[in-house]
Amino acid sequence: MTQKPGVAVVAQAVTAAEDAAPDAGPSVLHDCADAEAYVASVCFKHGPPTLVGVELEWLLHDVARPGRPVTLASLAAALGPHTPRSLDPASPARPLPAGSEITVEPGGQIEIASPPLPGLPDLVGATVSDAEVLHGLLAAHGLHPESRAADASRPPVRLLDLPRYRAMEQAFDRIGTCGRTAMCSTSAVQVCVDAGQGAEVARRWSAVHALGPVLLAAFANSPTLNGRDTGWKSARWMSWLQADEARTGPPPVADVDALDPAAAWARRVMESPVLCVRRDDGWLVPEAVTFADWVCGGLPGPPPTTADLDYHVSTLFPPVRPHGHLEVRYIDMQPGRGWALPTAVLTALLADGAVLDRAREACEPARERWVSAARRGLEDPVLATAAAAVFELAVAQLPAVGAPGWLVEDLTTMTEHRVLRGLCPADLPEGES
Numbered sequence: 001m002t003q004k005p006g007v008a009v010v011a012q013a014v015t016a017a018e019d020a021a022p023d024a025g026p027s028v029l030h031d032c033a034d035a036e037a038y039v040a041s042v043c044f045k046h047g048p049p050t051l052v053g054v055e056l057e058w059l060l061h062d063v064a065r066p067g068r069p070v071t072l073a074s075l076a077a078a079l080g081p082h083t084p085r086s087l088d089p090a091s092p093a094r095p096l097p098a099g100s101e102i103t104v105e106p107g108g109q110i111e112i113a114s115p116p117l118p119g120l121p122d123l124v125g126a127t128v129s130d131a132e133v134l135h136g137l138l139a140a141h142g143l144h145p146e147s148r149a150a151d152a153s154r155p156p157v158r159l160l161d162l163p164r165y166r167a168m169e170q171a172f173d174r175i176g177t178c179g180r181t182a183m184c185s186t187s188a189v190q191v192c193v194d195a196g197q198g199a200e201v202a203r204r205w206s207a208v209h210a211l212g213p214v215l216l217a218a219f220a221n222s223p224t225l226n227g228r229d230t231g232w233k234s235a236r237w238m239s240w241l242q243a244d245e246a247r248t249g250p251p252p253v254a255d256v257d258a259l260d261p262a263a264a265w266a267r268r269v270m271e272s273p274v275l276c277v278r279r280d281d282g283w284l285v286p287e288a289v290t291f292a293d294w295v296c297g298g299l300p301g302p303p304p305t306t307a308d309l310d311y312h313v314s315t316l317f318p319p320v321r322p323h324g325h326l327e328v329r330y331i332d333m334q335p336g337r338g339w340a341l342p343t344a345v346l347t348a349l350l351a352d353g354a355v356l357d358r359a360r361e362a363c364e365p366a367r368e369r370w371v372s373a374a375r376r377g378l379e380d381p382v383l384a385t386a387a388a389a390v391f392e393l394a395v396a397q398l399p400a401v402g403a404p405g406w407l408v409e410d411l412t413t414m415t416e417h418r419v420l421r422g423l424c425p426a427d428l429p430e431g432e433s
Contacts, residue, residue: 026307032270032292038306039269040262043313044201045324049194051116052123052347053325056131056339057109057187058145060138069157070108070143078141082134086160096133098126106158106165107184110134110145116192116325120347121402124340131337147430149187149236149332150222156184163283167276168315170285172243179243181225186236187333189219191346192325200353204326205261207356208346209250210363212319212330214390217373217383218418219342221332221425233377233426236332240317241374246272248317250370265322270295275315277301277308319370334425335432341411345390348397355397362389377424384422391415 029035060070076083076091082102083091095101099115112130117123135145146152158165158180165183172179196204220233232238240248250256255264270292277284277299286299291312294304304312313321319330331342349359366373366386378384395415398408418424425432 026305028302029295029304029306029309032295035291035295035304035309036263036266036270038309039266039313042310043265043269043322043324044195044262046197046201047194049196049200049204049350050118051194051325052120052343053114053116053192054123054127054339054343055111055113055188055190055192055327056127057105057111057189057333059107059109059148059151059185059187059333060143060145063142063144067153069154069159072104072108072159074141074143075104075108075110078137078143080137082137086162096130098130100127100130100134102134104160105183105187106160106168107151107156108159109184109187110138119402120344120407121404123343123347124404124407128337128340146187147335148222148224149234149334150181150225150239151185152224152430153227154185155226156180158184163278164276167283167285171273171275174287175244176242178239178241182236182239182243182248185225186222186239188236188329189331189333189339189342191328191331191343192323193328193346193350194325195322202257202259202261203353203356204350205320205322206256207350207360208320208326208328209256210360210367211346211349211390212250212328213366213369213373214363214383214386215342215345216330216332216370217377217380218387218391218424219331219334220374220377221334223426232375233379233424234332234374237330237370237374241371243317244273247275247315250319253368256367262322268318269309269313269316272312272316274299274312278311332425335430337410338425340407341414344398344401344403344407344411345394348394348401348403349390351401352397355393359390359393362386362393377426378419378422384419387419391419 062070072087076087081092081094084103085091085093087104100112103111105111112134114127117126158169168183195201216237222234222236225235258264271290274286274289274291274294289298321327321329349356363386366382369383372380373383378387395412
């Protein structure tokens with residue numbers, strides 16, 4: 001059976017683990033090789049690539065108090081029976097009508113995670129429907145989603161007081177202020193796709209990374225932060241990159257192009273710093289201790305378990321994170337229904353191996369231009385040239401993946417009026433798509 005992209009399942013598992021100590025049941029890890037083998041087995045699930053999911057985050061403002069953070073009480077009142085248990089442990093936490101799960105991010109951003117669905121038409125239909133329901137609930141309580149992917153007017157304020165987010169804040173604060181900004185003042189579109197099977201896994205892994213700088217540039221939508229022009233088209237991505245590069249940065253090209261991406265990812269997981277150790281008597285936030293160090297006795301107390309390793313993986317935020325499926329994390333949130341555009345581009349290109357190879361070839365000169373993509377968007381001529389080819393391929397492929405007419409029209413318009421003119425959403429007036 002195909003491994004479904006566990007969009008909602010991952011969110012639920014992390015939320016449920018916020019205040020829990022590790023389960024005593026999972027296997028104890030005494031050897032780094034065993035730990036790497038475990039990561040490779042759980043993070044890359046092979047199967048026909050048939051399912052797609054999406055996670056959408058929105059920054060919110062209170063219409064009556066636009067310069068102040070939203071309150072958790074107002075969010076819970078708006079969401080009612082859909083309130084996640086991170087806000088109200090007694091909530092039934094019902095999914096939205098089409099199956100999307102709601103979560104709340106550290107700064108009060110609202111997120112929906114679609115169920116994994118068989119193809120673009122089902123995914124777009126369900127997510128458009130659930131987003132409309134969610135926004136209606138929010139509007140009834142004076143809460144409005146922002147059209148940018150970074151908070152242009154307010155400083156980052158963490159609202160959720162959960163052990164996970166306290167630990168993240170403490171770890172990020174050792175490096176600088178960007179971690180708080182990334183956690184509390186940004187929002188993204190995250191597209192989740194099946195990893196594939198056999199040699200196709202390496203091909204898809206390489207492709208979604210090769211497309212990264214191009215799509216980051218084309219959809220950059222966060223030029224301002226806390227009342228200042230940052231000089232970046234995607235201040236959201238700048239914040240994540242500078243929060244903790246070991247945890248958030250793109251992998252080296254050698255790992256992207258590895259014949260065995262699962263092994264390359266497993267090595268990165270083991271070499272990445274441990275963000276937190278969950279203990280009944282209080283969570284630890286170690287400094288400069290990798291998971292491999294922990295396995296080898298580098299922390300006091302018992303050795304880590306597979307549950308600790310699962311949790312460690314959930315604290316890594318690279319451009320693409322394998323969760324059995326591939327979670328593409330590099331795209332800024334878009335205004336209105338614009339979130340469907342990057343979702344459509346990725347789905348269309350990944351649906352056909354020959355088209356995907358042409359897109360990868362077009363992206364080759366731009367594949368390491370992550371910083372330029374976030375800073376300059378499509379003003380970077382190398383990225384602009386690659387984007388023109390990639391978007392024309394995607395538009396031509398949309399009918400083959402059953403894209404609804406409005407989505408074909410929207411992506412065609414974006415390609416003609418923005419991409420081919422070297423523009424991204426950050427170059428447009430706020431709210432304009």
